[in-house]
Amino acid sequence: MKREEALAIVRTQLKEQRYIHTLGVMETAIELAKLYGADVQKAELAAIFHDYAKFRTKEEMKRIIIEQHMPQDLLAYSPELWHAPVGAYLVQTEVGIQDEDILQAIRYHTSGRPNMTLLEKIVYIADYIEPNRSFPGVDEVRVLAREHLDRALFRALQNTIQFLMDKREPIYPDTFHTYNDIAKKLKEVSS
Ligand code: DGI
Numbered sequence: 001m002k003r004e005e006a007l008a009i010v011r012t013q014l015k016e017q018r019y020i021h022t023l024g025v026m027e028t029a030i031e032l033a034k035l036y037g038a039d040v041q042k043a044e045l046a047a048i049f050h051d052y053a054k055f056r057t058k059e060e061m062k063r064i065i066i067e068q069h070m071p072q073d074l075l076a077y078s079p080e081l082w083h084a085p086v087g088a089y090l091v092q093t094e095v096g097i098q099d100e101d102i103l104q105a106i107r108y109h110t111s112g113r114p115n116m117t118l119l120e121k122i123v124y125i126a127d128y129i130e131p132n133r134s135f136p137g138v139d140e141v142r143v144l145a146r147e148h149l150d151r152a153l154f155r156a157l158q159n160t161i162q163f164l165m166d167k168r169e170p171i172y173p174d175t176f177h178t179y180n181d182i183a184k185k186l187k188e189v190s191s
């Protein structure tokens with residue numbers, strides 16, 4: 001699918017600000033894909049569709065999580081997490097994208113997961129650092145992202161977990177599992 005077609009489809013699903021965010025994620029994902037030797041076209045499409053389900057109702061997302069036998073523990077955590085796996089499902093069934101690499105990058109863009117693929121990491125980081133983002137620590141991750149992708153991922157996860165803990169929010173186990181996975185890998189490299 002061509003960029004223009006994909007953008008036209010996703011635009012119908014998003015509010016203006018979220019569409020602008022999506023364009024930022026797309027540009028950033030393409031840049032990182034070139035830098036790290038990932039498939040640029042897959043990075044582009046995964047980025048364009050990563051927040052496809054962002055404005056679906058909680059009721060619809062909950063129904064899909066149950067009916068499609070997605071991990072049911074999602075329902076015990078913030079609905080903010082749901083648009084990622086539900087998005088992967090809807091991008092496959094409504095848009096017709098069948099590429100598993102792209103679907104996985106959409107599925108894991110919010111929580112991450114242990115053993116993330118290069119494409120998954122790129123979409124996760126691009127979502128975090130795209131130019132319209134402004135939160136504490138984002139500039140540090142922007143720099144790291146161009147130097148060492150795993151260190152950038154680790155810092156982003158650290159910040160996210162810290163942010164959620166400060167708000168006394170429950171933290172989804174996969175978010176911790178991703179943090180632990182990268183923490184161990186970074187230790188191996190440095191020891
Ligand atoms: O969809 P975006 O806003 O572009 O970004 P995103 O898909 O990374 O979603 C971020 C939201 O998800 C933000 O409100 C924090 C929340 N979130 C991420 N990880 C966790 C989480 N919420 C809980 N409760 N637990 C998590 O582990």
Ligand code: FE
Pocket residue numbers: 050051083084109110
């Ligand atoms: Fe998202």
Ligand code: FE
Pocket residue numbers: 021025050051127
């Ligand atoms: Fe996003």
